[in-house]
Amino acid sequence: MRKKLIAGNWKMNKTLTESKLLIQEIKDGVEKIKLKNVDVVICPPYTSLHLASELLKNSNIKIGAQNVFYKDYGAYTGEISAPMLKDIGCEYVIIGHSERRQFFNETNYLINLKVKNALQNNLKVILCVGETLDERENNIHLKIVDEQLTLGLKEINGDGMKNVIIAYEPVWAIGTGKTATPEQAEEMHKELRISLANLFGEEVSEQTLILYGGSVNENNSFNLFKMPNIDGGLIGGASLKTESFLKIIQSIIN
Numbered sequence: 705m706r707k708k709l710i711a712g713n714w715k716m717n718k719t720l721t722e723s724k725l726l727i728q729e730i731k732d733g734v735e736k737i738k739l740k741n742v743d744v745v746i747c748p749p750y751t752s753l754h755l756a757s758e759l760l761k762n763s764n765i766k767i768g769a770q771n772v773f774y775k776d777y778g779a780y781t782g783e784i785s786a787p788m789l790k791d792i793g794c795e796y797v798i799i800g801h802s803e804r805r806q807f808f809n810e811t812n813y814l815i816n817l818k819v820k821n822a823l824q825n826n827l828k829v830i831l832c833v834g835e836t837l838d839e840r841e842n843n844i845h846l847k848i849v850d851e852q853l854t855l856g857l858k859e860i861n862g863d864g865m866k867n868v869i870i871a872y873e874p875v876w877a878i879g880t881g882k883t884a885t886p887e888q889a890e891e892m893h894k895e896l897r898i899s900l901a902n903l904f905g906e907e908v909s910e911q912t913l914i915l916y917g918g919s920v921n922e923n924n925s926f927n928l929f930k931m932p933n934i935d936g937g938l939i940g941g942a943s944l945k946t947e948s949f950l951k952i953i954q955s956i957i958n
């Protein structure tokens with residue numbers, strides 16, 4: 705059975721002081737939940753990662769970054785490398801989020817370079833894929849997402865896939881309050897599993913986690929998570945509210 709995963713993507717939110725408060729609240733809350741077959745990850749902004757790592761040292765909450773560069777070091781002003789993230793206690797990194805694709809022109813090629821470098825540095829990669837509303841309305845959503853998956857994972861082998869998690873996040877559902885229905889999400893997750901099987905074989909496909917993301921909250925999470933191919937969630941807005949985030953974690957256990 706695949707272990708489930710709930711990851712909170714804080715995006716560009718929370719100062720250091722605000723982060724401290726939220727991390728402490730989440731930590732206290734998660735301590736009271738019996739985390740059965742589920743991992744919890746939080747992905748604060750870079751500026752709060754070291755603090756998170758200090759505060760969560762002896763907890764069962766893991767830390768992820770929201771982005772990474774594809775070289776280990778060098779003259780790349782403003783970038784952060786995978787060794788730097790490892791060094792401060794990051795275990796996960798989100799790569800290819802639609803906001804990076806949209807606002808920073810990240811291409812499948814660039815995303816693939818990042819995935820390869822992050823894996824070489826022993827980070828677990830949460831690779832985001834997802835179509836825009838326009839693409840869905842033109843009925844090319846399956847093709848687009850399959851392309852993002854295939855190109856993003858180019859030159860990765862079955863062994864590398866042990867550290868890859870896929871997050872399906874339809875762009876039209878991110879931050880809009882419009883969630884994909886459990887059936888819509890499940891349809892895409894099933895397609896993704898077929899694509900993974902074509903690329904890496906049945907066994908890898910069966911063991912790979914596929915998360916859903918896009919306006920997940922405490923009211924819709926239970927119905928999404930009970931779908932057979934949805935292995936957890938990448939949570940944006942609701943991960944900034946302790947009560948909502950804890951309820952979402954609860955909903956995957958129950």
Ligand code: PGA
Pocket residue numbers: 713873877878879880881917918919920938939940941942
């Ligand atoms: P949202 O964001 O939950 O606020 O829609 C999800 C994400 O972008 O990861």
